[in-house]
Amino acid sequence: MGKKITGVLLVVLMAALLLLLFGCGGKQTQPSPGSQTGQGEKKSSNLEESIKAEGKVAQLKSDDGQPLLPPLEKKEVPPRPADPSKLPEDDAMHWYDMEYSGWGVTKVNIPQSPKDGAKGKKVILIVHGDHPWTTAYIRGAKKVADAYGMELKVMSPNWNPDVQAQMVDQAIGARPDMILMIPVDAKMSVQLFRKINQAGIPVIASNTHPESEAMKYVIAWTGPDDWGQFRMLARKFAELMHYEGGYAIIQHNPGGSPFFARTYAPITELKKIAPKMELLDKQAPGFEAEKTMQVVSDWLTRFGNKLKGIILSDDSAQAIGAVEAIKNANRQDIILVAAGNSKVGMDLVKEGKLQAITYQTAEGDGAAAVKAAADWFNGHDVEPVRYLPMHIITKDDVDKFMPAQW
Amino acid sequence: MLVKSERIELNKRRTKTAGWIEKFGVYIMILVLLILGTLISNKFLTIDNLANVVHAVALLGIVAVGVTFVTYSGHFADMSVPGIIALSGMVAVDMLRYGLVVSLASGLVTGLMVGLINAFVVGKLRANPIIWTLAVAFVINGVVRWLYRGEQIYPDLKAGEKLATAFVNLARINIGGAVPITVVVFLVMVIIGQLLLTKTKFGVQLKLIGSSYEVARMTGVNVTGMVGLAFILSALAASIGGILLTSLVKIGAYYNGVGYDFRAVTAIVLGGVSLAGGKGNMIGVLGGVVVIGLLNNILTLLGVGTFSQTIVQGLVFILVVWFNTYSLRKLGKADG
Amino acid sequence: MDKMNKKFFQVINNYRIYFLCSLVFIAMAIFVPNFLTVYNLTNILKGMSLNVMVAIGFTIVMICKELDLSIGTTLTLGAMFVIGFQPALGWGWSLLIAVLAGALVGLANGFLVARAKIDSFIVTLGTMTTVQGIIFLYGKGYALNATDFTVADWLETPIIPFLPPRVLITIVLVLLFQVLLARTRYGRGFYMVGANRETAWLAGLNTEGYVIVAFILSGITAALGGALFAMSLSSATPTIGTSSLMIVVAATIIGGTSMAGGKGSILGSAVAVLTLTILYNGLTNLGAGYEIQILASGLVLAMVVLYEAYALYRADKVKGQRPELLKEVRMLQEGSKGS
Structure with a gap:
């Protein structure tokens, strides 16, 4: 008898759990602004219609109210030193191949554009993994694809290079008109882009900047200029620090290119513009608030008043951890700057707890990749490297970027 | 040559030492670390620094206290802990619009329900605990991502500024203006846990189950109920930790709590609780959690880089456990 | 009648994974467009290679009633070493170094488990962390790459339909170890050690040796799998x-x-592993995201665990009972109720 009751109780509980969950989160649908292009007007050619759509695309906005496709930037590219790896790590030129990857590469076996318009083209987008950022990225990509009437299919390997390799093979097997890919890793992507290229499918790389070697095989790369942005952030940081005092860096997770860009762009930049500033330490506690809190607390103990500012690679969990640590130590004088503009980060900027963050439009990132693809189908010239615009958000203009994209 | 009585005396003494090492061996480690830290930096042995160390590991400690029951009962570990942390936090944020009490209650109930399922499957059906809880972790992860479409949820967008502030401040309360609430919760849980393990029928029976499941069953212990209770307590602790973590980071997200499973086991084992079950206590787990904090603190004060820190942590872990096992074996109390 | 039924279920249970695999395969073949193409099937085989290779050693360790949590980082170690040493030493020697490094991790695990008598869960948790640190330190946080793609292309291009060398090597190793474990006296020792270490020891088996060998094999296959995967991507x-x-x-x-x-x-x-790879491949083709994939694999795992536990639970309940007598009692009861 007792057993039966327990059994029934358990089933009821499980059902309740499921109901609860469905009630809570199941009903968030996002209206997609793109309208389906009607089938009726077949008279004008596909290309004309696609080019007509460009006007509509230019009007699109991202969820934070900013234009979805702001004008893209170009970058001054200095000549390459003879052997960058011989230079010291705090010399900007040591990182030349990472920072200026993709410039001056001889392209191999790039297919010719059919020049018959973007409308109706089948495009597969392989992202690097699931994350709220990625959700916003895909949203941006879909907005543009819908506006052009392109068919966009998304694959996500959950940050696993093994699975991404499988997905590339799968995508090739589906014979789409184009493949867009955010590589899980800059170096691992070389063979993947090479495979797509050899299969004769045009490919555009996005977001994570692949190795120069990989840039041979892609039509173009679009994405944020992580190095440039962190140099810009470093300049703002130096200004806030009055060009003096000790600072420390909370790094990105080791392995990817942001680990280097977000560590060495500020180090090399600050060495140049603010020689009086001193790097005290750098640590990579991951994107975890508690661990970051511990590292920053330890720094405050170790360096005391010598520590005047901290550069963070992430403005959510890492920023929360750092803010808590300096609050506990009553050291609110410490300058904090960070990467990205997540909601948490922007709230912190608004509250005055974070002094500056970089603007990194996730939707615009996705949109730029699809836009480059559409431009190629429409027969426009596509530059090999397209950077998203850079901006530093401070308390003065943070409201312009609300609500956050993720 | 020993006379018989002398031998018995020696054996007694050995057993006593063994018992001591088993119970409080980790505090030798803490002592060593404290001395080391003092030699390294004159700022090490300050109240501020040590308070920071405990504050940083308090959340881990809360989760570890719960998992200790599972380990103590000889069921290795609860791998569904990260899932419970994420899920209970997200549910709490989602229900916040109905008030803070509802939010906290529903977060805890969600965790409890996962615990009940674990309790039934492991306690009643005797499924392998590691694999079952691993499967539960997979399922929770998938469900949470699917329900929320891979988004993270924010208290202020879900429930408005006022309730959100209340929720977010939860993990930021300082008792008496100085002691963070996470530390208080952690210490209270350690004390309750220790009382549960040593002073109640549940604790005694759990020890028996951990030492030998079959013997416990034969002697009429309600093994199903007791093992089930251990898993329920583990889930409860994880959901408390999950709510506090979510309150701290201001985000409900499916990736909250990643890594807490292995980190909790590390703390527990360092604290002298044997994976074979039936050995150890909560005071040891407290020590194990503090050792993790102290080690990180000292390595950062020394200026050791992240990469080398990882190696040192792994090696220290193995060495401590090795020493523990070795000394226990030498002293005639073989482990497992 | 009853007996036949029982036997039938036992057969199904013993070969359940093959049924499950066929089931998933047939379902995907029906529902997923372009699933049954030579190209896609080759992809699936390529996709499973890495994890199958790692699973070989892991299974041997598990048969010995131990656990090896360090396979993930050992795999990475193999991958990093094979690429890292390639420019200086060439593919052959760097592969050897990668595999030896894996064997060394396995030896350390095996020694600590078998000789120092520490629980394998703890030991490998420790080595997992340590090896990850070594990898970071070795590469300074960098990813590594080689500029030579000849080996990569060779490993990935089918030499007979469906079978590129990387897949072929994996399958050959699976069959080799399957035969070794199931058909040789030495191999069956692993099962004895796992089932009851004391009995195995009394039967004259070198139980410590077996455990150490199991861990070394696990290290080797993990490192080899990682190395071959890295080579296929350079x-x-x-x-x-x-x-x-x-x-x-x-x-x-x-x-x-x-x-x-x-x-x-x-x-x-x-x-x-093949089943899970087919599942992922099909679901991806259908446009399902990672959340559905992890949910599906979680449910499959949960079902298997539940089924196994339930079967044991049932068996435990009727242990010592005499079902035919019980049936009679029940019939009598029903008879009396009916009247």
């Missing part, structure tokens, strides 16, 4: 193997290996 990242651990653990259990030791087969684990 590059390696310091976090390449992070997600393999959980997949391999799940697959090994689904494939019929028991954590209680003494039971399981390498072929079963390999087919289980």
Whole structure:
């Protein structure tokens, strides 16, 4: 008898759990602004219609109210030193191949554009993994694809290079008109882009900047200029620090290119513009608030008043951890700057707890990749490297970027 | 040559030492670390620094206290802990619009329900605990991502500024203006846990189950109920930790709590609780959690880089456990 | 009649992973467009290679009633070393170094488990962390790559239909170890050690030796799998193997290996990895995201665990009972109720 009751109780509980969950989160649908292009007007050619759509695309906005496709930037590219790896790590030129990857590469076996318009083209987008950022990225990509009437299919390997390799093979097997890919890793992507290229499918790389070697095989790369942005952030940081005092860096997770860009762009930049500033330490506690809190607390103990500012690679969990640590130590004088503009980060900027963050439009990132693809189908010239615009958000203009994209 | 009585005396003494090492061996480690830290930096042995160390590991400690029951009962570990942390936090944020009490209650109930399922499957059906809880972790992860479409949820967008502030401040309360609430919760849980393990029928029976499941069953212990209770307590602790973590980071997200499973086991084992079950206590787990904090603190004060820190942590872990096992074996109390 | 039924179920249970695999395969073949193409099937085989290779050694360790949590980072170590040493030493020697490094990790694990008598869960948790640190330190946080693609292309191009060398090597190793474990006297020793270490020791087996060998094999196959995967991409990242651990653990259990030791087969684990790969491939083709994939694999794993536990639970309940007598009693009861 007792057993039966327990059994029934358990089933009821499980059902309740499921109901609860469905009630809570199941009903968030996002209206997609793109309208389906009607089938009726077949008279004008596909290309004309696609080019007509460009006007509509230019009007699109991202969820934070900013234009979805702001004008893209170009970058001054200095000549390459003879052997960058011989230079010291705090010399900007040591990182030349990472920072200026993709410039001056001889392209191999790039297919010719059919020049018959973007409308109706089948495009597969392989992202690097699931994350709220990625959700916003895909949203941006879909907005543009819908506006052009392109068919966009998304694959996500959950940050696993093994699975991404499988997905590339799968995508090739589906014979789409184009493949867009955010590589899980800059170096691992070389063979993947090479495979797509050899299969004769045009490919555009996005977001994570692949190795120069990989840039041979892609039509173009679009994405944020992580190095440039962190140099810009470093300049703002130096200004806030009055060009003096000790600072420390909370790094990105080791392995990817942001680990280097977000560590060495500020180090090399600050060495140049603010020689009086001193790097005290750098640590990579991951994107975890508690661990970051511990590292920053330890720094405050170790360096005391010598520590005047901290550069963070992430403005959510890492920023929360750092803010808590300096609050506990009553050291609110410490300058904090960070990467990205997540909601948490922007709230912190608004509250005055974070002094500056970089603007990194996730939707615009996705949109730029699809836009480059559409431009190629429409027969426009596509530059090999397209950077998203850079901006530093401070308390003065943070409201312009609300609500956050993720 | 020993006379018989002398031998018995020696054996007694050995057993006593063994018992001591088993119970409080980790505090030798803490002592060593404290001395080391003092030699390294004159700022090490300050109240501020040590308070920071405990504050940083308090959340881990809360989760570890719960998992200790599972380990103590000889069921290795609860791998569904990260899932419970994420899920209970997200549910709490989602229900916040109905008030803070509802939010906290529903977060805890969600965790409890996962615990009940674990309790039934492991306690009643005797499924392998590691694999079952691993499967539960997979399922929770998938469900949470699917329900929320891979988004993270924010208290202020879900429930408005006022309730959100209340929720977010939860993990930021300082008792008496100085002691963070996470530390208080952690210490209270350690004390309750220790009382549960040593002073109640549940604790005694759990020890028996951990030492030998079959013997416990034969002697009429309600093994199903007791093992089930251990898993329920583990889930409860994880959901408390999950709510506090979510309150701290201001985000409900499916990736909250990643890594807490292995980190909790590390703390527990360092604290002298044997994976074979039936050995150890909560005071040891407290020590194990503090050792993790102290080690990180000292390595950062020394200026050791992240990469080398990882190696040192792994090696220290193995060495401590090795020493523990070795000394226990030498002293005639073989482990497992 | 009853007996036949029982036997039938037993057969199904023993070969459940093969049924499961066929079921998933047929379902995907029906519902997923372009699934049954030579190209896609080759992809699936390529996709499973890495985890199948890792699962070989992991299964042997599990048969010995131990656990190896360090396979994920050992895999990465193999991948990093094979790429890292290639420019100086060439592919052959760097592969050898990668595999030796894996063997060394396995030896350390095996020694600490068998000789120092520490629980394998703890030991390998420790080595997992340590090896990850070594990898970061070795690569300074960098991913590594090689500029030579000849080996990569060779490994990935089918030499006979469906079978590129990387897949072929994997399958050959699976069959080799399957035969070794199931058909040789030495191999069957692993099962005895896992089922009951004391009995095995009394029977004259070198139990410590077996455990150490199991861990070394696990280290070798993990490193070899990682190395071959890295070679097929001509590059390696310091976090390449992070997600393999959980997949391999799940697959090994689904494939019929028991954590209680003494039971399981390498072929079963390999087919289980294949099943999961087919599942992922099909779901991706259908446009389902990662959340559905992890949910599906979680449910499959949960079902298998539940089924196994329930079967044991039932068996335990009727242990010592005489079902035919019970039936009579029940019939009598029903008879009396009816009247």
